[in-house]
Amino acid sequence: VSVQRSSHGLELLLEVSRERGRLHRQIEDGVREGVRSGRLVAGTPLPSSRSLAAELGVARSVVVEAYDQLAAEGFIEVRPRALPRVAAAAAPPPAAPAKPPAAEPEPRYDLRPGAPDLALFPRADWLRSVRAALLEIPDAELDYGPPEGALQLRATLAEYLGRVRGVRCAPGALVVCHGVAQAMLVAARAVAGRRARVAVEDPGHADVRASLEPHDVDLVPVPVDDDGLQVDAIPPGVDAVLVTPAHQYPMGAVLTAERRAALVERSREEDFWILEDDYDAEHRYDRAPIGAMQGLAPDRVVSMGSVSKTLAPALRLGWMAVPDELLDAALAERASFDRGLPTLDQLALAEFIARGALDRHVRRSRRHYRRRRDALVAALPAGRTGGVAAGLHMTLALPAGADERAAQAAIRARGVAVDVLGRHRIASTGPPALLLGYGRISEAAIPPAVRALAGALED
């Protein structure tokens, strides 16, 4: 047993004791056992002989002798000016992964909604923000951060959301979270503890429901029409109403001013909370921007957003503006899932927004999406599309009585992936339709994709 000095090599778990016999044998036995048991897998680098000798407090020749023997037996490979590595031939093949990869091949044309164009992600610009965050963060902020999120991001977001979305909230009323799905979960638990009764739009986002269902939230479907959520149809006795006012998912309606006012009034009278998913609000093409509902009633509305549809889902950064009365409960729920969000990512986003890079990126992306939207509308039959004024997808009505799933499969057989409206329905019925996204497809690929799609529907 030894004390390491100033060696700079790799770490290696090895039990060696002067009382247990010859040291080079013990090193050999340790590595052999590691390889045989599977903990040292093929390609694993080992410390240099100099480094391991220093670590163990033995002469370098002892380690060299052990490594030579292991190499002769085929357990490791020793090459000049490189670290020794566990030999591929010696290590048992790694166990098969627990989950086999999905069998379905990638579609030729991807018209599924759900993500922005990831090729537009501003890598160089984001790197600049990450570097600034990493170079400027005080040491103390590398510790566990505040559970509600980094103050710098909350202050920047409060200003940004006020300017761009009409959200009225102090930095202290913003809670940073891993995305809208988590914000929704936090809000649902904050409004009513363990078993909230939450009214949701029908049709509404299936993925949002999926993230609430494992957590004992009772979802009550409420129909939507061309004016958005049918506020009159919300049954009494709910704890909260989940709504997408700026751009109803998936139908694309805007919640009218009358319904917004009615929803706020009912929420005050019946004491329920409004959970606003400020979904896709940044992507609008031929209409004025529509502010978040939160601005109407900051004391009744939890407004939630993220960078998943503007920058990239992989960043995992979202937020919620929370009424004062709910703030403590929301903070406690958020903190119950983990000990906070990565601080550097939060500071990078704050820097990115503060210097206007998010505004620029949203504008630049909007031009791309608008051209694709135009190309898609032009290629599809007039009068069959819906929800085209905003967002990253539209609806395409199928002939009455058509089977959405059969149409989807036929289209998929032609190499085009689409989503179906039915997947987002709970209890509602209505004409069958496809959902066509244009976040993942280039403008040039749209005409051939639509030809393939139309061909499948004509068969």
Added chain:
Amino acid sequence: VSVQRSSHGLELLLEVSRERGRLHRQIEDGVREGVRSGRLVAGTPLPSSRSLAAELGVARSVVVEAYDQLAAEGFIEVRPRALPRVAAAAAPPPAAPAKPPAAEPEPRYDLRPGAPDLALFPRADWLRSVRAALLEIPDAELDYGPPEGALQLRATLAEYLGRVRGVRCAPGALVVCHGVAQAMLVAARAVAGRRARVAVEDPGHADVRASLEPHDVDLVPVPVDDDGLQVDAIPPGVDAVLVTPAHQYPMGAVLTAERRAALVERSREEDFWILEDDYDAEHRYDRAPIGAMQGLAPDRVVSMGSVSKTLAPALRLGWMAVPDELLDAALAERASFDRGLPTLDQLALAEFIARGALDRHVRRSRRHYRRRRDALVAALPAGRTGGVAAGLHMTLALPAGADERAAQAAIRARGVAVDVLGRHRIASTGPPALLLGYGRISEAAIPPAVRALAGALED
């Protein structure tokens, strides 16, 4: 209502319609209303007149007229070659933050355990990894990532944990999570659904218990001694046993080989799971490394770790090696909290480990901590310290009958922050002691800190 062109300015939520009268008046009214309602706070930048005119489809002179009027009224400040900003005088002061900052001043000497030395964080080296991740990530991986974590990180971790900790697991058996607190929660729910009965060390880490308590986990205290957890004292009928074998927190014992074997045997006979918090395993000073228990029984042990004690808590990256039988349940629980971890951070850590930077950082840090440990042992009375062979803290026995909290307060009054053993006890009793960490204090500050501490204890 208009269509934006290729302007590059900032976004601004503003409702303007040619049917509602003079356009410059509408811009003025919109900004005034935004400032008065509090959504446009002092310092908020507004689009340039050129950019806003393009956005609204009006002549630039219309916006210039509106901005001039707003500036004359004191709502905004207009300066040459800078964006207009909301004037400090016009905007209502932001609401007071919901939580007042903690009143307690920072201690002169911080001997609280719980964090590594954040000044050692390898900023330049980490930036190199982040840059590599950002430049090399394929577009498709900027989408939502796999809920179990990025494959590249899981593969790198499997090799690293095998080499350094003796963990035997395929990449497919590793689940990435936000830290050990979350891993523990995932494991506790995976072993028994909603109401697990989990045996925990007493004394044991108070923060770990705090992260399980909001989730309806029944904690059953089991005493520890100089050989670690008293395996014989585990009551029958538990679903899992939470243990810190490499370095018991907070007493510092190593779980003996006999107890490890006995724990595994009982876990097989009584069908409970072992949850191994592989805490502080990297920091050991004058003893050989001790492998993770997982290597003994990969089918019974969930082994959990993170970079919080080696790199920085702010990174929020941890992992768990999960037995095959528990894997589906663990993945479902992990995925129920949010839609995955930040991908770039995971790829950065994979790159950082793969090129040996984590090994180098751990070795370098260990030399610092070892000198501080030595300085602390030298400054404290012989025979009163415990748990000095590893970790980032030690125990200091107080005289029999001493009041830990009173001692802590007296020491704090001299400018030294320490932790007390009692905070980590559940049902156990025993001699009073302080916990002294050396992650946050420089070597040079240790003698004066100990003098202040000793002075307080003598009073």
